[in-house]
Amino acid sequence: MANTIKIRARVSGDTTTVKALISHPMETGLRKNSKTGEKIPAHFIQEVVCEHKGDAVLTAQWGPAISKNPYLSFRFKGAAKGDTLTLRWVDNKGESDSIETQIA
Amino acid sequence: MTNMKRRTLLKGSLAAGAVGVAVGSGLLAPRTVLAAWPKEAFEANSVDSALNSLMGQSQLEGSDKIEIKAPDIAENGAVVPVSVETSIDDVESISIVAEKNNTPLTSAYVMSPRAEGFVATRIKMSETSSVIAVVKAGGSLYSTGKEVKVTIGGCGG
Numbered sequence: 001m002a003n004t005i006k007i008r009a010r011v012s013g014d015t016t017t018v019k020a021l022i023s024h025p026m027e028t029g030l031r032k033n034s035k036t037g038e039k040i041p042a043h044f045i046q047e048v049v050c051e052h053k054g055d056a057v058l059t060a061q062w063g064p065a066i067s068k069n070p071y072l073s074f075r076f077k078g079a080a081k082g083d084t085l086t087l088r089w090v091d092n093k094g095e096s097d098s099i100e101t102q103i104a
Numbered sequence: 105m106t107n108m109k110r111r112t113l114l115k116g117s118l119a120a121g122a123v124g125v126a127v128g129s130g131l132l133a134p135r136t137v138l139a140a141w142p143k144e145a146f147e148a149n150s151v152d153s154a155l156n157s158l159m160g161q162s163q164l165e166g167s168d169k170i171e172i173k174a175p176d177i178a179e180n181g182a183v184v185p186v187s188v189e190t191s192i193d194d195v196e197s198i199s200i201v202a203e204k205n206n207t208p209l210t211s212a213y214v215m216s217p218r219a220e221g222f223v224a225t226r227i228k229m230s231e232t233s234s235v236i237a238v239v240k241a242g243g244s245l246y247s248t249g250k251e252v253k254v255t256i257g258g259c260g261g
Contacts, residue, residue: 063146067226
């Protein structure tokens with residue numbers, strides 16, 4: 001599960017804007033395979049954490065009602081250009097991924 | 105070329121299946137869950153019980169300091185872009201709720217003191233309903249709603 005995250009972080013003044021796209025099926029567990037009629041098991045991201053200097057600036061808790069290939073954007077203060085930002089996610093099957101990026 | 109066609113067909117049939125299930129099923133599949141993840145809140149069937157389970161209260165105070173951006177009409181309920189922005193100070197969390205989804209709570213965002221009152225994502229909606237942004241600040245819940253008309257439901261469980 002490498003490279004599932006695309007992230008951009010840009011600072012303007014004191015505010016850093018973060019935009020992230022994650023490749024993930026986000027299955028609700030309600031859909032059926034139309035050929036076999038079997039339910040497709042739930043498979044969705046439950047938690048996304050974004051950290052700056054060891055501080056979790058945003059923790060997103062997601063249910064299955066977040067769209068496939070999720071998009072997340074938020075803003076926070078107190079970071080400078082060149083700082084490292086870490087974003088990681090964990091899903092209901094225990095799979096996970098993380099990425100580090102430099103704030104531009 | 106054959107492969108391309110196959111993919112289109114597959115996509116089409118999957119989408120059709122999704123709508124059927126969204127309409128017909130209120131069941132929840134078993135899930136393995138993280139300790140911190142608020143399972144009960146995400147599996148709650150009403151807005152009140154979801155908020156009670158998540159934050160211990162469900163009394164909402166309307167606020168004009170919260171702005172929701174979402175389309176008036178969403179052609180595809182599987183992908184409804186929603187952003188919430190608030191000028192309320194000391195926001196502890198923002199939750200996005202789709203009122204008529206089987207399980208209304210879509211997501212909750214816990215903000216550190218450094219986070220600004222803004223979050224944007226894309227949610228699934230099973231049918232036309234109100235999208236409610238709930239902002240927790242200073243121990244109280246503030247909210248604003250916006251009606252989003254959904255033309256094709258998006259398996260919103």
